Amino acid sequence: MPLIELHDLSKTYNTAAVPVQAVKNVSLQIEKQEFTAIVGPSGSGKTTLLNLIGGLDKPTGGSIFVEGKDIATLKANDLIDFRLHHIGFVFQAYNLIPVFTAKENVEFIMLLQGVSRAKREQRALELLESVGLGDKVNSFPPQLSGGQQQRVAVARALASRPSFVLADEPTANLDSHTAGALLDMMAQLNREYGMTFIFSTHDPRVIKRARRVVTLEDGAVKSDVRQNEGKRET
Amino acid sequence: MILSLAWKNIWRNKKRSLIIIVATALGLWGSLLSGAIWMGWGESMVDTAINRDLAHIQIHKPGYAQNKEIINYIPDGFRILEETKNLPGVKAVSGRTLVEGMAASPTSTFGVKIVGIVPAQAKTVTDIYKRLIEGEYFTGSGGRNPVVIGRKLADRLGLKLHSKIVLSFQDLDGSLNYAAGKIVGIYKTESGLFDQSNVFMRQADLFRLLNTKPLIHEIAIRAESARIMPQVYAAVKANYPQLAVHTWKELAPEVAYTSTAMEAFTYIFIGIILFALLFGITNTMLMAVIERFRELGVLIAVGMKKGRIFSMILLETILLSITGGVAGIVIGGLSIAYFAHTGIDLSLLASSLETFGVSTTLRPFLPLDMYIALPIMIVITASLSAILPAWKVVHIQPSEAIRMY
Ligand SMILES: Nc1ncnc2c1ncn2[C@@H]1O[C@H](COP(=O)(O)OP(=O)(O)OP(=O)(O)O)[C@@H](O)[C@H]1O
Ligand SMILES: [Mg+2]
Numbered sequence: 001m002p003l004i005e006l007h008d009l010s011k012t013y014n015t016a017a018v019p020v021q022a023v024k025n026v027s028l029q030i031e032k033q034e035f036t037a038i039v040g041p042s043g044s045g046k047t048t049l050l051n052l053i054g055g056l057d058k059p060t061g062g063s064i065f066v067e068g069k070d071i072a073t074l075k076a077n078d079l080i081d082f083r084l085h086h087i088g089f090v091f092q093a094y095n096l097i098p099v100f101t102a103k104e105n106v107e108f109i110m111l112l113q114g115v116s117r118a119k120r121e122q123r124a125l126e127l128l129e130s131v132g133l134g135d136k137v138n139s140f141p142p143q144l145s146g147g148q149q150q151r152v153a154v155a156r157a158l159a160s161r162p163s164f165v166l167a168d169e170p171t172a173n174l175d176s177h178t179a180g181a182l183l184d185m186m187a188q189l190n191r192e193y194g195m196t197f198i199f200s201t202h203d204p205r206v207i208k209r210a211r212r213v214v215t216l217e218d219g220a221v222k223s224d225v226r227q228n229e230g231k232r233e234t
Numbered sequence: 235m236i237l238s239l240a241w242k243n244i245w246r247n248k249k250r251s252l253i254i255i256v257a258t259a260l261g262l263w264g265s266l267l268s269g270a271i272w273m274g275w276g277e278s279m280v281d282t283a284i285n286r287d288l289a290h291i292q293i294h295k296p297g298y299a300q301n302k303e304i305i306n307y308i309p310d311g312f313r314i315l316e317e318t319k320n321l322p323g324v325k326a327v328s329g330r331t332l333v334e335g336m337a338a339s340p341t342s343t344f345g346v347k348i349v350g351i352v353p354a355q356a357k358t359v360t361d362i363y364k365r366l367i368e369g370e371y372f373t374g375s376g377g378r379n380p381v382v383i384g385r386k387l388a389d390r391l392g393l394k395l396h397s398k399i400v401l402s403f404q405d406l407d408g409s410l411n412y413a414a415g416k417i418v419g420i421y422k423t424e425s426g427l428f429d430q431s432n433v434f435m436r437q438a439d440l441f442r443l444l445n446t447k448p449l450i451h452e453i454a455i456r457a458e459s460a461r462i463m464p465q466v467y468a469a470v471k472a473n474y475p476q477l478a479v480h481t482w483k484e485l486a487p488e489v490a491y492t493s494t495a496m497e498a499f500t501y502i503f504i505g506i507i508l509f510a511l512l513f514g515i516t517n518t519m520l521m522a523v524i525e526r527f528r529e530l531g532v533l534i535a536v537g538m539k540k541g542r543i544f545s546m547i548l549l550e551t552i553l554l555s556i557t558g559g560v561a562g563i564v565i566g567g568l569s570i571a572y573f574a575h576t577g578i579d580l581s582l583l584a585s586s587l588e589t590f591g592v593s594t595t596l597r598p599f600l601p602l603d604m605y606i607a608l609p610i611m612i613v614i615t616a617s618l619s620a621i622l623p624a625w626k627v628v629h630i631q632p633s634e635a636i637r638m639y
Contacts, residue, residue, distance in 0.1 A: 014602035047637070056535055056633040077539055084537025090533075091636055094380070094528040104235070111235050112537055 002029040010061035022048040024219040035190045037202040037210035045219040046200035054166045068078045088177030089165035095153035102152045103137040127155040147178035164196035219226040240550040254518045258558025261507040267567030270598035276496035283624035285361045285488045288482040289454035290463045296478045309452040323466040325458045335403030339391035346433045350440035359456045368395045381415035384429025385422040405444045413443045476494030508615045515619035523623045531635025544624045551620035556605035559612035564624035
């Protein structure tokens, strides 16, 4: 069973004067442990697609199965719970609670899951260590660089032991060197822990690091290619 | 962790939070202090009335209140006086012989109540003896028929200390008696009305003038404390079902009412202040959540349920309000304690206050239950203030909120 299965997925926004079909008849399967980039020009529907997969938006057509479950049918609070336990999120910005330290930010999601204090602390420290921020656990987000903040966000996304991590333009606010480093780190987590990542990006240097690239154009899948099979990018 | 988050969130915009905290603190401080002054006023009215004349409990013959005739004395009064004196919880008792009559000077006359007392006994129940401004309270031999009158009556009759005063009253047979007394003391209480109508004599002198056996119309009982009064009252009432037993509250309902009304006023005043604060707190919290719209959107996106996010905003609002509230209660409590210690001197207003029967030194006070009720009221206010901001947060669409950049 694929991790994620999209059947004929569509999303039309009726908010504007003219309805906008942001996602058009997308059918896609994503397997466990894949490292997939969703690319395409601005307005091509990347964010809309990720929001649909992440249960942040309801489709207007088609279906989304995550681990065999049709998430479009879940009630609001069940959907939030589903996100809490199955999906890790990294957004472009505003990921972190500024009054919490890096460690507390990572812990918070586990608190929502009801994990005990001791386990929370231990896991938060481990995760921050593995994203290379072992020395910044007690720093507050405003004291961290953009790249470091996104690393904390990745650690936070992993903390809930999700089935996969969704990252919408995680590198958009970073310079390309830092962006590359963040992607390398994500790729490493993918290899070492088998964590599935789905991320969107504009950045060619980031695209290079993906192993599967799904290209959107006007809301439809234009191409879906696999690259870097078995080799390691530097 | 949620608690610490709520607390830290309050301090993200220090200035804005401080403004509302200071407003809450000042609002409560002001309303507590003025409430305490009102209640101190009410209490002072009660205390002075009790100390002047009411005592805690009084016993009469039934019907005396309607028909204050000399014949309506308490049957077997002296035995009852002795018995009540020994009841548990009773601090002191005083038997009073009451005669309605006229006081006359060479220039004018005035209707008065002649109160026959045993001075040593009366002193244990009321404090008229402390209120003498001239002369003394039946201490010296004083000659025949020493009389203590109020300042107001002395003024009305144009009499001075050591002047002769002529009292007229009906005796038991209904025949009119005249007696000359000598003013040995002039007292002044907070109540002009009391001062102009109460004339004190020794019981023994009164009995001689009335040409009667000893009799009393009123037994005034002082309980060991106001708190124990209800038990004493119940005991006395049970012991003497044939007599009319009343507490001061029944004897002077207007005084009791004023005292309760002061408490009600205080609650209403605090209620109004809190109602005004409600809008300020709502506004502050609305600004706070609008500023954090994206961050809150992210929290909902990553899995914070509606109930949780609602409680987080509620908690934040309660913490914000209770911080100001506690500050207000503390400064309020301290300033009340300070003024209760020093007293607030109202002597500038004294002459107009006399009409109300209030002592000129006011000691503000606030009952303990108010210190308990207040935090509850603040939490209720905060919860009401939180509804709108929390409702907004619960309805955040995470996909929209995150897209806002
Ligand atoms: N809430 C909305 N209401 C109306 N139209 C919307 C809404 N959100 C997105 N759209 C439209 O849907 C289309 C796809 O938008 P989307 O944000 O998914 O693109 P994108 O690929 O993420 O673009 P970018 O690279 O700029 O982030 C665009 O035409 C956009 O204007
Ligand atoms: Mg986008």
